[in-house]
Amino acid sequence: MPDRRTIAVIGAGYWGPNLARNFKANPDWELAAICDLDRERAQRVADAVGGAAVVTSLDEVLADAAIDAVAIATPARTHHDVVCAALAAGKHVVVEKPLADSRELGERMVRAAAERGLVLMTDHTYCYTPAVMRIRQLIEEGELGDILFVDSVRINLGLIQPDVDVFWDLAPHDLSVLDFILPGGLRPKSVSAQGADPLGAGKACIGYLSLPFGNGSIAHVHVNWLSPTKIRQMVIGGTKRTLVWDDLNPQQRLSIYDRGVDIDRQSAATAERRAATVSYRLGDTWSPALPEHEALAAMASEFAAAISEGRPARTDGHAGMRVLSVLDAAAISLRAAGAAVPVDAGHASPSNRSPLEVVA
Amino acid sequence: MPDRRTIAVIGAGYWGPNLARNFKANPDWELAAICDLDRERAQRVADAVGGAAVVTSLDEVLADAAIDAVAIATPARTHHDVVCAALAAGKHVVVEKPLADSRELGERMVRAAAERGLVLMTDHTYCYTPAVMRIRQLIEEGELGDILFVDSVRINLGLIQPDVDVFWDLAPHDLSVLDFILPGGLRPKSVSAQGADPLGAGKACIGYLSLPFGNGSIAHVHVNWLSPTKIRQMVIGGTKRTLVWDDLNPQQRLSIYDRGVDIDRQSAATAERRAATVSYRLGDTWSPALPEHEALAAMASEFAAAISEGRPARTDGHAGMRVLSVLDAAAISLRAAGAAVPVDAGHASPSNRSPLEVVA
Amino acid sequence: MPDRRTIAVIGAGYWGPNLARNFKANPDWELAAICDLDRERAQRVADAVGGAAVVTSLDEVLADAAIDAVAIATPARTHHDVVCAALAAGKHVVVEKPLADSRELGERMVRAAAERGLVLMTDHTYCYTPAVMRIRQLIEEGELGDILFVDSVRINLGLIQPDVDVFWDLAPHDLSVLDFILPGGLRPKSVSAQGADPLGAGKACIGYLSLPFGNGSIAHVHVNWLSPTKIRQMVIGGTKRTLVWDDLNPQQRLSIYDRGVDIDRQSAATAERRAATVSYRLGDTWSPALPEHEALAAMASEFAAAISEGRPARTDGHAGMRVLSVLDAAAISLRAAGAAVPVDAGHASPSNRSPLEVVA
Amino acid sequence: MPDRRTIAVIGAGYWGPNLARNFKANPDWELAAICDLDRERAQRVADAVGGAAVVTSLDEVLADAAIDAVAIATPARTHHDVVCAALAAGKHVVVEKPLADSRELGERMVRAAAERGLVLMTDHTYCYTPAVMRIRQLIEEGELGDILFVDSVRINLGLIQPDVDVFWDLAPHDLSVLDFILPGGLRPKSVSAQGADPLGAGKACIGYLSLPFGNGSIAHVHVNWLSPTKIRQMVIGGTKRTLVWDDLNPQQRLSIYDRGVDIDRQSAATAERRAATVSYRLGDTWSPALPEHEALAAMASEFAAAISEGRPARTDGHAGMRVLSVLDAAAISLRAAGAAVPVDAGHASPSNRSPLEVVA
Known part of the structure; x- marks a missing residue:
C-alpha cells in the first residue's frame, strides 16, 4: 500500500x-x-x-x-x-x-x-458530517436559491472554560459550517458581537454574533453556556427554499421547506415601496435521507x-483564517x-x- | 349593575x-x-x-x-x-x-x-395570557432566582407590512412581555439593533435586538418575517431555575428546569478567575398546568x-412608553x-x- | 340560484x-x-x-x-x-x-x-379534512403501494359517556377514515375487540380493535378515554412507502417515508424461509402542503x-353500514x-x- | 479483593x-x-x-x-x-x-x-436502565396509585429474523419491563395475540398482545418490524397519576402527569351508572432527572x-419464566x-x- x-x-x-x-x-x-x-x-x-x-x-x-x-x-x-x-x-x-x-x-x-x-x-x-455535506451540495446545486439569512443557535449547559469565552469555545463550529456552505465562504462585511457575563465569571458566557454580508443578507449566531435546554439548530433561508438543520433530531435532521416570500422586485425598486407586491408560497416539506458515516x-x-x-x-488554513478573522x-x-467591526478581506476562498x- | x-x-x-x-x-x-x-x-x-x-x-x-x-x-x-x-x-x-x-x-x-x-x-x-401571567408570578415568587438572560424568538412567514419594519411589527410582543415579567420592568442600559433586508423590500424583514441590563444580564429578541418554520419561544435563565415558554406547544407551554450552573462567587471575585469553581445541577423538569382563558x-x-x-x-401608558423607548x-x-444606543431612564415602573x- | x-x-x-x-x-x-x-x-x-x-x-x-x-x-x-x-x-x-x-x-x-x-x-x-382526502388520493394513485398495515391511535382524557362505551364513542372516527381510504373500503375478515374498565365505570373505557383483512394485512385501532397525553396518529404501511398522519402536528400533519422492508417473494415462497432475502430502503421523507378548508x-x-x-x-349509508358492522x-x-367475530360481507363499496x- | x-x-x-x-x-x-x-x-x-x-x-x-x-x-x-x-x-x-x-x-x-x-x-x-428503575420506584412508592392500564409500543424498521417472529424478538423487552415494574409481577389472567404477515415472510412481522389482569386493568403491547418511524413508548395509567416513558427522548424520558379521571365509585356501584359522577384533574407535569449509567x-x-x-x-429465572409463559x-x-389463552399462575413473584x- x-x-x-x-x-x-x-x-x-x-x-x-x-x-x-x-x-x-x-x-x-x-x-x-x-x-x-x-x-x-x-x-x-x-x-x-x-x-x-x-x-x-x-x-x-x-x-x-x-x-x-x-x-x-x-x-x-x-x-x-x-x-x-x-x-x-x-x-x-x-x-x-x-x-x-x-x-x-x-x-x-x-x-x-x-x-x-x-x-x-x-x-x-x-464540515465532514453527512448533514453539512448535504447542505453544501443543496446550496451549490441551487436548490435553496440565493441565501437570504442564516440563523444558528448552539446553546446548552456547558462548562465555563478557564481560558476562552463562549465565542471562542462554541462559535468556531457555526462559523466553520458557514464558511463551508456559503458559496463565497465566510466573508461578511463586518461583525457585531454582544456578550453577557451575568454570573461574574470574568468572560462572556452568552454571545450573539451578527454578520451582515455585502448583498443584504445576514448570518447570526447565538452561543450560550447557561441554557438548560440544548438546541443546535441552523435555519438557512433562501429565495427558493429554506432549510432547517436540527442536529438533535436524528430522525429528521434536515428539512427543506418549499415555501417562502416572493417580492415583486420591479415594483419594489420604484419609489412606491408600499405597493410592492408580496406573495406567499406554501409548498411541501422534504427531508433527505442521509448516509451514516463518522x-x-x-x-x-x-x-x-x-x-x-x-x-x-x-x-x-485559509478556511481556518476566515473563521479566525471573524x-x-x-x-x-x-x-x-457591539460596534460593527470590518472584517479584513484577505483569505479569499x-x-x-x-x-x-x-x-x- | x-x-x-x-x-x-x-x-x-x-x-x-x-x-x-x-x-x-x-x-x-x-x-x-x-x-x-x-x-x-x-x-x-x-x-x-x-x-x-x-x-x-x-x-x-x-x-x-x-x-x-x-x-x-x-x-x-x-x-x-x-x-x-x-x-x-x-x-x-x-x-x-x-x-x-x-x-x-x-x-x-x-x-x-x-x-x-x-x-x-x-x-x-x-400580558394577559395564562402563560405570561404565570411566568410573572414565578419570577415574583423567586422561583427562578435572579434573571441572567432572556432569549426570545418570534419567527414565521409573515406579511411584509407596508408602513413598518419587522421590529415595529413583531417586537412589541416580546418587549411588552419583558416589561411585564421583569421585576424592574423593561429598563435596559442600551439597545443594539441588527436588521437585514435581503429581498430589497425597503425595510428590515429580519431583526435582532440586544438589551444589556445594568446588572450584567441581557435580553435578546429575534424577529423574522421570512422564516418558513414558526417559532415562538422564550428562554428565561435564572440563578435558581430556567424557564422555557414554547407558545406553540399547547400540551407543555411552560417548562421549568431545575438545573443550571453555579459559580463560586467568592473565588470568582479574586484575581484568579481561572480557578473559579463551577458546578452543575441536573434536576427535574416541571410543567405547570395553566388555566384556560382568553x-x-x-x-x-x-x-x-x-x-x-x-x-x-x-x-x-408608562408600560407602553417603556416599550416605545426601546x-x-x-x-x-x-x-x-448596530451601535449601542442608551435608553432614557424615564417611565419608571x-x-x-x-x-x-x-x-x- | x-x-x-x-x-x-x-x-x-x-x-x-x-x-x-x-x-x-x-x-x-x-x-x-x-x-x-x-x-x-x-x-x-x-x-x-x-x-x-x-x-x-x-x-x-x-x-x-x-x-x-x-x-x-x-x-x-x-x-x-x-x-x-x-x-x-x-x-x-x-x-x-x-x-x-x-x-x-x-x-x-x-x-x-x-x-x-x-x-x-x-x-x-x-373524511372531508384536507389530510384524509390527501391520504386517499395518495393511496389511489399508488404512492404507498399495497397497504400492509394500518395502526390508528386516538387517546385522550375524555368524558366517560353515559350511554356508549369508548368503542362507539371514538372508533367511528378511525373506522370511517379506514373505510374512506382503503381501496376496497372497510371490509375486514373479522373483528377482535379487547376492552378494559379499570375504574368500574360499567363499560369499556380503553379499547383495542384488530381487523385482519383477507390478503394478510391488518388494521388496528386503539381508543382510550383515560390517557392524559393526547395522541391522534395513524401509521399506514405500504409496500412502497409508509405514511404517518399526526393530526396534532399542524406544521407537519402528513409524513411520507420512502423507506421500508423488501422481501424477495420468490425465495420466501420456497421451503427455505430462513433464506428469504430481506432488504431495507432508507429513503427521503416528504410532507405535502395541505390546503386549508373546514x-x-x-x-x-x-x-x-x-x-x-x-x-x-x-x-x-353503505359507508355508515360498513362502520356499523365493525x-x-x-x-x-x-x-x-376477544374472540374473532366474522364481519358480514354485505354493503360492498x-x-x-x-x-x-x-x-x- | x-x-x-x-x-x-x-x-x-x-x-x-x-x-x-x-x-x-x-x-x-x-x-x-x-x-x-x-x-x-x-x-x-x-x-x-x-x-x-x-x-x-x-x-x-x-x-x-x-x-x-x-x-x-x-x-x-x-x-x-x-x-x-x-x-x-x-x-x-x-x-x-x-x-x-x-x-x-x-x-x-x-x-x-x-x-x-x-x-x-x-x-x-x-430493567437496569435508570428510567425503568425509576418507574418501578415511583410505582412502589404509590406515586401513580393503582395501575389502570399499560400501553407499550415498540416499532421500527427491523430485520426479519430467520428463526423467530416479532413477538419473540421484541416483546420480551416490554414483558420483562412489565414484570419488573408491576407490583405483582407479570401475572395476567390471559393473553390474546393478533399477528400479521402481510409480506408473506412466513411469520408474524406485526404483533399485538392484550393482557387483561384480574382487577380489571389491562396491558397491551404493539411490536412491529415494518414501521419506518421508530417509536418506543410506554404509557402507564394510574388512579393518581399517569406516566409516559418515551425512550427516544433523552431530554425528557419520563413525564408524570398529575391528571386523570376520577369516578365516584359509590354512585358507580349503584344501578344508576349513567349518573356516575366523573371529574377531571388537569394538574402539572413533572419530569424527573435521571442518573446516567449503563x-x-x-x-x-x-x-x-x-x-x-x-x-x-x-x-x-422466575422472572424469565413469567415472560416465557406469556x-x-x-x-x-x-x-x-386471537382467542384468550389463560396463563399458568406458577412462578409467583x-x-x-x-x-x-x-x-x-
Missing part, C-alpha cells in the same frame, strides 16, 4: 482520543504514536485504540523521519508554536479548531505551510487525499459595546473549490 | 373584531358602537358580534356622553391624534400596541391622560377595574450600524405594581 | 351548532330552521349563526314542504326513528356518526332511503352535490373475551366511487 | 461483545475467557475489550474450575442445553432473553438451578451481588385466531423483592 502515510497524534486530552481512534481505523493512515507530556494519559489512549507508541517529547516525534504528518489537539494558545515546529520539521499538519488564538499567529502558520509546500488543515469536524473518518481521508494530490484540504473582529466588537465527491 | 360601563370600538380592521367580541361578551362592559370610516366593514363586525350601533364619524362617538371609554384599533401612525381627541373628550382609552409610532408622541399621550385623570391603557395582549377577556376586565378603582391599568432606540441603532390577583 | 336547497338542523346540542354554522355559510344551502325540544337552546344556536327559524316540533319541520333536507345531530339511539320519519316525509338526510346504534336499525334506514330514492349520508367528518364545509357541499347529481354521497362485531367479540375532485 | 469472581462469556455474536465489555470493566468481575465456535470472532471481541483468553470449546470453559460463572449470549434455541451444562458444571449463569424458546425447557432450567443452589439470572437489560453495568453488579448474598437475582400463551393464541438500592 504505497499511499499509506504515518501520523502521530499530539495531545491526549479531550479531542486527542477521537483523532487517535479515527486515524488508527483509517486505511490511508498508520497511527505511529501518541504524544503527551503526561505519559499515563497517552498510554491510556494508546491502549484504548489497540496500540501505538507512546512519546512524551514533541521533539522526538518531529525528529522521527518515518512520521509524515501530525494531528494536533493541544490547547489553542499552543497551536502556533506546535504547528510551526511541525511544519519546520517537514510534517503535514491537521490542527484542532480554532486554528490559533490570534489572527496574527494564524497568518504566520498559513505562510509557513505555504512556504514549505505542506498541507495545513483545520479540523472543522462539522465525520472524523471523512476528515482523516480528506487529509490523506490533500497530501496525495498536492492540493489544499477542503478545510485548509472571531478576532468579534473580540474587538465586544470591547466596543479558493477559486477552485475541491469537489464534494472527494470525501463523499 | 351600576359599574357597567359603555365602550365604543374605533377601527374595524384586523384587530377591531377581536376587541368588539370581547367587550360585547364582558359583563363589565356594554358595547355601544363600532366606528370605522368604512360603514360596511363596521356593519360586518357589528353583525358578527350580535349587534351594535355603527358609526362612521369619530367625532360623533366622542361627542356621545353616554360613552365612557374607547378601544382604539387603528394604524399606529394615527394613535396619537385619535387617542388625544378621545382623552380631550373625557374618554378612558385602551389602544392597540404600539402606543404610538414615536417616543415624543407617546409622551404627549401619557401626559394628556395624566392631566385629565383618565385611564390610558396599552393593549399588550400577551387573554383579551382578562384585558377587558382589567381596563374596567382600573377605571373603577382609579388606578393605573396593569399595562398602562423601539425608538432600536431605530436609531439600526441607522448607526410604578413602585406599587397592581397585584396579579386582579386579573387572575 | 336554482340549485340552492333548504335544510333544517335537528338537534342543538354538541354537534348541531357546527352543522348550523356550516350550512348557513354554504352557498348551496339555505338554513331554514333549527329544531330542538329545548327552545332556548335552539334559539341560542339560531342567534349565533345570524338567524334562522326556531322550531320545537320535529313533525312541524317534516311537514314543511319548503324544506328539502335535514341534518340530524340527535343521540345515536334516536337516529333510526328520526331518520326514518324524515325519509318518509321525502327529505334527504345527513346524520351524525354512527349511523345507528345497531346494525339492524341501520339496515332499515339504508333500505328506506333506497326505496324512496333519497340521499342518505353519514356525517363522517374526518371539513364540514366540504361535507355540506358534497351533500348538495349528491342530491343534485342523483348519486350516492361520498360517505353514504362496531357491531366488536361488541360481540367484547362479550366473547360502490363500484363507481365518486371521484375526489367533486369536493376538492 | 476476595469477592472478585471470574466469568466467561459464551457467544461472540451480536450481544456477546456488550457483555464482555461490561464484565471486563466491572470491579466485581474478572473476565477470564470469550468462548465461540468461531475463533476469529471471539478473538476480535477479546481484542476490542483489551484482552481475554479465547476458547472454542464450551466443555473446556465448563471444565475450568477457576471460572465461577458464565454469561450466555447464544441463540435462544440453544439456551436450554448450554445453561443446563453450565449449571451441571457448578457455574452461576446469566442468560440473554428470552430464557428459553419454550416454557417446558425454561422450567427445567429453573429447577436445575434451584436443585444446585446456583444463581440463574435472565439478562432483562431494560444498564449492563448495573446488571453485572446485580449478578455478582446475588451470588455473594446467596439470594435470587432481581431478574431471576410468550408461550401468545403463540397458542396466535394459532387460535418472590414475596421479598430485593430492594432497589442494591443496584442503584
